[in-house]
Amino acid sequence: MVRMKNKWPQEGDLIVATVHKVLNYGAFAKLEEYPGEEAFIHISEVSAGWVKNIRDYVRENQKIVARVLRVNPKKGHVDVSMKRIREDQRTRKIQQWKIEQKAEKLLEFAAKSIDKDLDAAYDEVGYAIMDEFGDLYGAFEISAEEGATSLIERGMDKTWAKAITEVAKKNISPPEVQITGYVDLTSYAPDGVEIIRTALKSIDKDNVAVQCVGAPRYRLLVKSSDYITAETILKDAADEAIATVLEAGGEGEFYRELE
Numbered sequence: 001m002v003r004m005k006n007k008w009p010q011e012g013d014l015i016v017a018t019v020h021k022v023l024n025y026g027a028f029a030k031l032e033e034y035p036g037e038e039a040f041i042h043i044s045e046v047s048a049g050w051v052k053n054i055r056d057y058v059r060e061n062q063k064i065v066a067r068v069l070r071v072n073p074k075k076g077h078v079d080v081s082m083k084r085i086r087e088d089q090r091t092r093k094i095q096q097w098k099i100e101q102k103a104e105k106l107l108e109f110a111a112k113s114i115d116k117d118l119d120a121a122y123d124e125v126g127y128a129i130m131d132e133f134g135d136l137y138g139a140f141e142i143s144a145e146e147g148a149t150s151l152i153e154r155g156m157d158k159t160w161a162k163a164i165t166e167v168a169k170k171n172i173s174p175p176e177v178q179i180t181g182y183v184d185l186t187s188y189a190p191d192g193v194e195i196i197r198t199a200l201k202s203i204d205k206d207n208v209a210v211q212c213v214g215a216p217r218y219r220l221l222v223k224s225s226d227y228i229t230a231e232t233i234l235k236d237a238a239d240e241a242i243a244t245v246l247e248a249g250g251e252g253e254f255y256r257e258l259e
Contacts, residue, residue, distance in 0.1 A: 002032065002033050002097065002100045002101055002103075002104050002136070003033065003034075003035060003104075003122055003126070004033045004034055004130075005127045005130055005131070007034065007037070007073070008034065008037065008071050008073050008078070009031070009033075009034060009068045009071060009078065010068065010071065011068050011069065011070065011071060012067065012068060013067070013068045014065055014066070014067055014068075014085060014089060014093045015031055015032075015033060015034075015039065015065070015066055015067075015068060015080060016031075016032040016033060016063065016064070016065055016093060016094065016097045017029035017030055017031050017032055017038075017039050017063070017064055017065075017066060017080070018030050018032060018061065018062070018063055018064075019058055019059065019060055019061065019062045019064060020038075020060060020061070021060070022054060022055055022058055022059065022060060023054075024043075024054065025042065025043050025054075026040055026041055026042045026043050026046075026054070027040070027041045027046075027054065027058045028040055028041075029041065029064060029066075029080075031078065032063075032097065033097070037076070037078060038078070039066065039068075039078040039079070039080040040077065040078065040079055040080070041058070041064075041066060041079075041080055041081065041082055042079070045066075045069070045079075045080070045081035045082060045083055045084070046058060046082050046083060047082070047083050048083045057082075058082075063094075064082055065082075065085060065089075065090040065093045065094060066080035066081055066082045066085070067080060067081050067084045067085050068080050069081050069084075096135070099135075099137050100135055100136055100137060102137070103135065103136035103137035103139075103140055104118070104136060106136075106140050106164075106167050106168065106171055106172075107121050107122075107125075107126055107136060107164070108121065109167045109171075110160070110163040110164045110166070110167045111163075113163045113166065113167065114159055114160070114163050124157070124160065125156060125157070125160045125164075128155075128156070129156075132154055132155075139151060139156075139164060139168075140164060140167070140168040140171075140172055141168070141172060143161070143164055143165040143168045143169075144165070144168035144169050144171075144172040144173075144174060145174045145175075145225060147165055148161040148162045148164075148165040149161075151164060151165065174225050175225055175226070176223055176224070176225060177223070177224060177225070177226060177227050177230055178221060178222065178223050178230070179221075179222050179227065179230045179231065179234055180219060180220065180221055180222075181219075181220045181222075181234045181235075181238055181254060181255060181256045182213065182217055182218065182219055182220065182254070182255040183217070183218050183220060183238050183241050183242060183252060183253070183254050183255075184216045184217050184218075184251075184252065184253045184255070185199060185200075185216050185218060185241060185242070185245045185250065185251075185252050186216045186245070186250050186251045186252070187245055187248060187249070187250035187251075188249065188250060189248055189249060189250065192248075192250065195244070195245060195248045195250065196216075196245060196250075198244065199240075199241040199242075199244035199245050200218060200241055202240060202241070202244065203220070203237040203238075203240050203241050205237075207222060207223050207224060207233055208220060208221070208222050208233060208234075208237045209221040209222075218241075220234060220237055220238060222234040222237070234256070235254070238254040239254070242254060
C-alpha cells in the first residue's frame with residue numbers, strides 16, 4: 001500500500017479507495033494511500049443524476065477514485081465525492097496510483113538489498129523522494145536513465161542511491177522516442193552509387209536506421225530517450241551523409257517529416 005507523507009488528504013485531492021461497506025444512504029471506503037483511514041461517500045455524491053439504488057453504482061471491494069470534499073482529523077472523518085471528477089481525471093489518477101504501487105515495490109526491493117525493510121525505506125528516503133520528485137517513481141526513473149549520481153547530487157545517501165539505481169536499471173526501461181527524416185542524395189560521378197552507399201553506411205548506426213524509399217530519397221529513422229536528443233542525432237546524421245556526397249561533387253538535401 002502506497003503511503004503518503006501526510007496522515008490525511010487535503011480538500012480537493014483525488015484519492016483512490018476500496019469500498020468496504022454500502023448502506024442505503026452512502027458508502028464507506030478504505031483510503032489506499034492513507035493506511036488505517038476511510039472515507040464516506042454520501043448517496044448524493046455518487047453520481048451526477050438521481051440515484052435510486054446506490055448499489056447500482058457502488059459495490060463492496062470496488063476500487064473508486066473520488067475528490068475530497070471535507071477533512072476533519074479530530075473526528076477522523078473524510079467526505080468524498082465520486083461525481084465531482086471527470087473521466088480523464090479518474091483514469092489518470094488510477095494510472096498514477098498503479099505506477100506508485102510499482103515504485104513502492106521497487107523501493108522495498110532496494111531496501112532488502114541493504115538489509116532494511118519498507119518502513120525504514122520510507123523513513124530514510126521514501127518521504128524525501130516524494131518531496132523532491134513529487135512521487136516515488138520519479139527517483140527510479142531518473143536513476144535508471146542517469147545513474148546513482150543523479151540521486152546523490154540531490155542529497156540522497158550514497159548507499160540508498162546505489163541500491164535504488166541498481167533496482168531501477170533492472171526493472172525500468174528508459175523512455176524511447178522515434179522520429180523520421182529524409183535525405184535526397186544524388187551523385188553524377190561514375191562511381192556515384194558507391195559514393196552514396198558509403199555516405200549512408202557511415203550514418204547507419206545503433207540509433208540511426210537507413211531505409212531506401214526510392215532513389216534519390218532515403219529515410220532516416222532515429223531512436224533516442226528524448227525528442228531534443230533525437231532531433232540533434234537526425235540532423236547530424238543527415239548533414240554527415242550530405243557532406244560526403246557534396247564533397248564528391250554531388251547534391252544533397254534534408255527533409256524533416258512532421259509527426
